[in-house]
Amino acid sequence: MSYALAKSKADSKVPENTPVPATSPSAAEPVSVSNNELLAARVSRAVNSGQAQSIAVGALSLCFGILLWHLATLYNFNFFINFENIPSPVKVANAFFVHLTEPVFYTHILVSIRRILIAYGLAVLLGVVTGLLVGRSRLARAAVLPYIEVIRPIPAVAWIPLAILMWPTEESSIIYITFLGALFPIILNTIHGVEQTPEVMIRAALSLGANKLQVFWHVVLPAAMPSIATGLAIGMGVSWFSLLAGEIISGQYGIGYFTWDAYSLINYPDIVVGMLVIGGLGTLSTYLIRIATRPALRWKQMQR
Numbered sequence: 001m002s003y004a005l006a007k008s009k010a011d012s013k014v015p016e017n018t019p020v021p022a023t024s025p026s027a028a029e030p031v032s033v034s035n036n037e038l039l040a041a042r043v044s045r046a047v048n049s050g051q052a053q054s055i056a057v058g059a060l061s062l063c064f065g066i067l068l069w070h071l072a073t074l075y076n077f078n079f080f081i082n083f084e085n086i087p088s089p090v091k092v093a094n095a096f097f098v099h100l101t102e103p104v105f106y107t108h109i110l111v112s113i114r115r116i117l118i119a120y121g122l123a124v125l126l127g128v129v130t131g132l133l134v135g136r137s138r139l140a141r142a143a144v145l146p147y148i149e150v151i152r153p154i155p156a157v158a159w160i161p162l163a164i165l166m167w168p169t170e171e172s173s174i175i176y177i178t179f180l181g182a183l184f185p186i187i188l189n190t191i192h193g194v195e196q197t198p199e200v201m202i203r204a205a206l207s208l209g210a211n212k213l214q215v216f217w218h219v220v221l222p223a224a225m226p227s228i229a230t231g232l233a234i235g236m237g238v239s240w241f242s243l244l245a246g247e248i249i250s251g252q253y254g255i256g257y258f259t260w261d262a263y264s265l266i267n268y269p270d271i272v273v274g275m276l277v278i279g280g281l282g283t284l285s286t287y288l289i290r291i292a293t294r295p296a297l298r299w300k301q302m303q304r
Contacts, residue, residue: 042170076113087269092276095269109277111253112243115171119178120239127183127235128228131190136220152184156242160249174254176247181242182235189231193224222296229293233286255281 071077073088085272087095097169099105134148156177163173197220205215247256259274 065278084249085268087272091269092196094273096276097272099270099273100257108253108255109281110260112247113281114127115175115178115243115254116236116239119175119243120182120236123179123182123186123235123239127186127231128190131187131228131231132216132221132224134187135191135194135224136216148187151180152188156181156245157249160246163246170252174243178239178243179248182239185234185238186228186231189234190224191228193227193231194220196227197223225293225296229290229297232289232293236286236289237282240278240285244278 037208069086070089072081072083073086077083130144134144135141157284159180160173163176164170167176201219201223201300202215206218209219243254244256244259248260255274255277259271259278262268262274263269
């Protein structure tokens with residue numbers, strides 16, 4: 001007699017006076033589904049309301065800052081900080097809309113974006129690989145980490161004269177300076193992420209028969225991804241700062257050159273326009289990096 005047939009016969013011999021459960025499988029399933037849907041709807045509403053609240057607070061904060069800026073320029077505020085020569089938000093907005101009709105303004109932006117893409121792409125490739133090797137290999141750590149600790153504190157501006165001497169063109173020197181700015185945050189955060197991988201997870205994978213490559217790919221790399229994603233976001237911000245330094249000194253195009261040229265011509269509204277464009281491009285690029293790394297962090301979101 002099979003197990004299923006024996007179980008069905010045993011179930012058929014239930015006494016008549018046996019109390020029937022309040023929720024039978026057929027009746028419990030729709031209730032369970034509806035409860036899950038209700039819970040999901042409540043969570044979705046809570047998340048959406050939280051995001052809407054954050055956006056509203058951020059918009060109000062920006063409006064408040066612009067209002068303070070306007071009042072400081074309107075009344076020529078001069079107490080430790082001098083706003084007498086600072087252009088008002090209206091003048092900056094007028095200058096910005098004028099530049100939107102000029103093709104050369106878009107050329108400056110596109111040249112800077114192209115430099116960022118090249119330099120940042122190289123920094124990501126070399127930084128992540130180097131960080132993973134240094135984080136997992138004592139020999140690589142001993143050989144590479146001294147160079148990182150010596151070169152990392154050197155600011156981007158200090159590299160400009162040497163970069164001009166090292167590289168054959170101004171374009172390559174600017175890309176090199178931008179590359180150095182993005183490289184070290186990526187390397188250090190990758191090393192930190194690899195070092196923070198729980199040793200118990202590695203031993204568990206090895207005990208289940210995984211080899212070193214499988215442990216690295218399925219345990220170490222996913223565990224280090226949150227720190228790597230943070231390094232990528234920080235590296236993007238630092239790369240814009242480094243790009244600005246390179247374009248100010250040796251560039252002919254780019255939004256950094258646009259800002260410095262406005263300062264040379266004593267065109268104060270264009271200085272602020274260049275600064276705000278750099279800030280907007282940096283914020284947008286960092287946000288895109290976070291979106292791109294979000295699928296790799298899905299396992300971490302599922303734990304919450």
